[in-house]
Amino acid sequence: xxxxxxxxxxxxxxxxxxxxxxxxxxxxxxxxxxxxxxxxxxxxxxxxxxxxxxxxxxxxxxxxxxxxxxxxxxxxxxxxxxxxxxxxxxxxxxxxxxxxxxxxxxxxxxxxxxxxxxxxxxxxxxxxxxxxxxxxxxxxxxxxxxxxxxxxxxxxxxxxxxxxxxxxxxxxxxxxxxxxxxxxxxxxxxxxxxxxxxxxxxxxxxxxxxxxxxxxxxxxxxxxxxxxxxxxxxxxxxxxxxxxxxxxxxxxxxxxxxxxxxxxxxxxxxxxxxxxxxxxxxx
Ligand code: NAD
Numbered sequence: 001x002x003x004x005x006x007x008x009x010x011x012x013x014x015x016x017x018x019x020x021x022x023x024x025x026x027x028x029x030x031x032x033x034x035x036x037x038x039x040x041x042x043x044x045x046x047x048x049x050x051x052x053x054x055x056x057x058x059x060x061x062x063x064x065x066x067x068x069x070x071x072x073x074x075x076x077x078x079x080x081x082x083x084x085x086x087x088x089x090x091x092x093x094x095x096x097x098x099x100x101x102x103x104x105x106x107x108x109x110x111x112x113x114x115x116x117x118x119x120x121x122x123x124x125x126x127x128x129x130x131x132x133x134x135x136x137x138x139x140x141x142x143x144x145x146x147x148x149x150x151x152x153x154x155x156x157x158x159x160x161x162x163x164x165x166x167x168x169x170x171x172x173x174x175x176x177x178x179x180x181x182x183x184x185x186x187x188x189x190x191x192x193x194x195x196x197x198x199x200x201x202x203x204x205x206x207x208x209x210x211x212x213x214x215x216x217x218x219x220x221x222x223x224x225x226x227x228x229x230x231x232x233x234x235x236x237x238x239x240x241x242x243x244x245x246x247x248x249x250x251x252x253x254x255x256x257x258x259x260x261x262x263x264x265x266x267x268x269x270x271x272x273x274x275x276x277x278x279x280x281x282x283x
Contacts, residue, residue: 008261010035013087015079017070017145018097020047022214023164023248025055027094030252031259032061039083041068041076041145042097062087070097070141076148089152092259094162095142098186100217103130104178109232123177131178138182142189150202157201160259163190165208165270167277175220175232183208187270194268203267205258210274211236212246221245241276 014031018024019040031038032055040063042048048065056063064086068079083090107121119125142163153159165186167173172180186206194204213221213233221233229237237243254273257263272278 004262006034006256006260006262009256009259011037012091012259013037013039013083013089014092014094014259015039015041015066015083015090015145015149016094016096017041017068017141019094020044020051020065021096023209023212023251024094024096025051026248027096027251027255028052028063029055029059030249030255032056032059032063033252034256035061036092036259037062037087039064039066039079039087041066041070041079041083043067043069068145070095070145071136073144073148076145080148080151084152089156090149091153091156091158092160092162093146093149093153094164094255094259095145096164097141097145098138098164098183099134100176100179101130101133102219103127104134104176105130105220106175106177109174126177134178135182135185138179139185139189142186146193150197153202154200159202161193161197161202161204162255162258163204163206165190165206167208167210167272167274169208169270170272170278190270191268198267203264205263205267206270207251207254207258208270208272208274208278209251210240210246210272210277212248212250214248236277239277239280239282240274241280244275246273246275 014036019028020042028038040048040052045067052063052065066079069075108115111122163186166183168180169183169187190206223230254271
């Protein structure tokens with residue numbers, strides 16, 4: 001029996017959308033550390049190039065930045081041509097672009113008799129444009145890149161897709177109904193697509209990260225003035241059995257596991273990386 005390792009990933013070509021972000025860039029670091037060739041496909045080309053150059057320098061791996069908008073099929077097709085040209089055929093896709101919007105976030109966690117006359121702070125004050133943005137970025141922004149970037153995998157009858165879900169896909173969090181529903185749709189789509197593509201050699205799985213402090217949620221979990229946790233941030237820590245927020249590096253092991261042939265009989269699952277949050281009933 002061969003020793004178990006991630007060696008099969010060495011030299012494999014991966015595209016990660018949103019790879020210039022906080023969690024995405026840590027996943028890129030993990031992939032580069034095992035010799036994968038990575039294209040960071042991000043709407044922010046400047047940051048994508050910067051992150052790619054940093055990680056290339058640190059690891060010696062080939063990492064490039066490619067400009068793309070996950071909501072625009074033409075831009076994705078253009079990015080694919082550039083990636084094929086610079087790195088070769090795409091063998092792995094990580095759908096990392098995603099996020100929430102303040103326009104689809106209520107100011108209060110629940111309605112009470114005390115706040116029910118301030119409707120703008122509640123469900124009734126949410127902006128439908130915020131819902132559109134959040135559903136587009138998370139759902140359509142996973143669907144379209146998958147249509148475009150898995151074409152080489154289809155031809156070679158081998159490949160892996162990894163989607164990024166969230167804790168709120170299992171149970172919605174207060175305040176963020178659009179983001180919760182959009183991430184629930186990612187779990188559902190992961191299962192659907194895994195079945196659809198199983199016989200043509202493409203595996204489809206997802207990671208559900210727990211709570212990590214990043215740009216998209218900092219305004220919800222930290223008190224900007226004091227630098228301490230907000231009451232909501234403290235509540236998250238209290239409900240995470242390991243008693244802390246995650247560090248982006250915590251996603252690397254699960255990412256490599258799901259991308260590698262080590263998991264080649266695994267498709268259609270969502271793995272929580274959450275310090276125990278999803279296992280805890282709150283009491
Ligand atoms: P981030 O905001 O740091 O990074 C997101 C990246 O996506 C950015 O580089 C941004 O430029 C890029 N992007 C945005 N719109 C794009 C578009 N239309 N086309 C291409 N690229 C685009 O976010 P993050 O915290 O690293 O989150 C990464 C993923 O993990 C997201 O799907 C997010 O929903 C999910 N997630 C985050 C947390 C958390 O605690 N931060 C928890 C669970 C899930």
